[in-house]
Amino acid sequence: MNVMLRTAVLLSLALLAGCSSIQPWVMPYERGYLADPIMDPDRDRLVSSHRRHVFDVREGASGAAGTSGGGCGCN
């Protein structure tokens, strides 16, 4: 578990710090569709959190049910 978590953390730091030399292949002006609210699964936060809460208290599993946040890269 610890090895997995540490690997994930190191990978994240690598992404955060050093991978900016890779060129983006979807230009900002091509991201109009991605910016549409219809692409955001969590666009109505109250509604989706209510639904998630109902399942969370009735199921054994929980976690990783939301989205990563952001994501369209269209700003």
Place this chain on the structure above:
Amino acid sequence: MAATERFGGASRLAPAVLVVALLLLPAAGAQVLPEDRADAMYHYYSGGGVDVEGAAFLVRKGFADTVSVSVGYYQDTISGASPDVMATASPYTERRDEYQAGVDYLYGDSILSLEWTRSEEIDYEGNTVSLGISHEVFGGMTTVSLGYAHGSDTVSHRDTDFEEDLDRRTYRLGLSQVLTPTFLLNLDYEGISESGFLGNPYRSKRMLGVFAGPEIYPSTRTSNAVRIQGVKYFPPGASAQLAYRYYRDTWSIDAHTLEAQYSRYFYDRRWLVDLTYRYYTQSAASFYSDDFDREFTYMARDKEVSTFTSNSVGARVSYRLFDRPGALFNAGRAIFAYDYVAFDYDDYSDASRSGDDPYSFNAHIMSVSVSLWY
């Protein structure tokens, strides 16, 4: 092994990683804070002998283009009782109030978030503080997010002086990747480590057909969940989402969740309709039994840790009330959401009925809300 021991190193590491990550970030960027928005919602749930209803509010306001503050309130009133409780207790009415406050700070390509949540019931109190950071890289094509949350709960009993603590640490890692101009891929990991009282003070175990004293739960639980989600846009105004989540914990619960959604605008985008399907299945905890034949170290009869499957279909309809750019309230929407869920248990029976047929029930989840942008 205690969950806190497993996560001992990681729990010390998590806050430091967030700070280091923030210091590494370049200051020039293009992320934006969430929109200024206010939501009011009425919600309702009915199923398995339990009714839950209440109101919720969420207000978000930005300041100086770098800070966004949110406050929220969520209330629900629970009445009735599930078969677990009915087996040894009486129906009840209970109210829960949840308060939430958060602040997001924009710094270059990153958003740093801090959130506090407090939940109050007559027999349960929960406090959670969470810290998160999301950062855009690869020219905005990738968003990486890290999060850590610490929860401290107190579990008590309405009629006795029973009181126990529960400690919860949550670790989140997310990656959102633009793959094409119409396709997004989201990957999420969440690890949760809990220690303390993890059972339910109102429920009893059953042995040789007789309800015989309180359940005995382990005092630790560690879970890992990973989720992959793809979102595809179909011009001129539709999208489809498909997601799969795998969950496993130290109680030997394995769970699979599959979700599919199709969304589409109608009538010049005035209407937005989402259709959803969700499939969920899990295996039982290693210490679960509907009816034990002898004593064990840990013994539980909660249907939440039994073997079961659920299927749900739902729809969400969003209607644009007005659209007035430049006005104080520049847009408004009304949203109606409904889900029908069927729960089918493999190894749990309703003790209030004769026979050992597996229990099943259907539930309705509904909400009506209004959202205003300003």
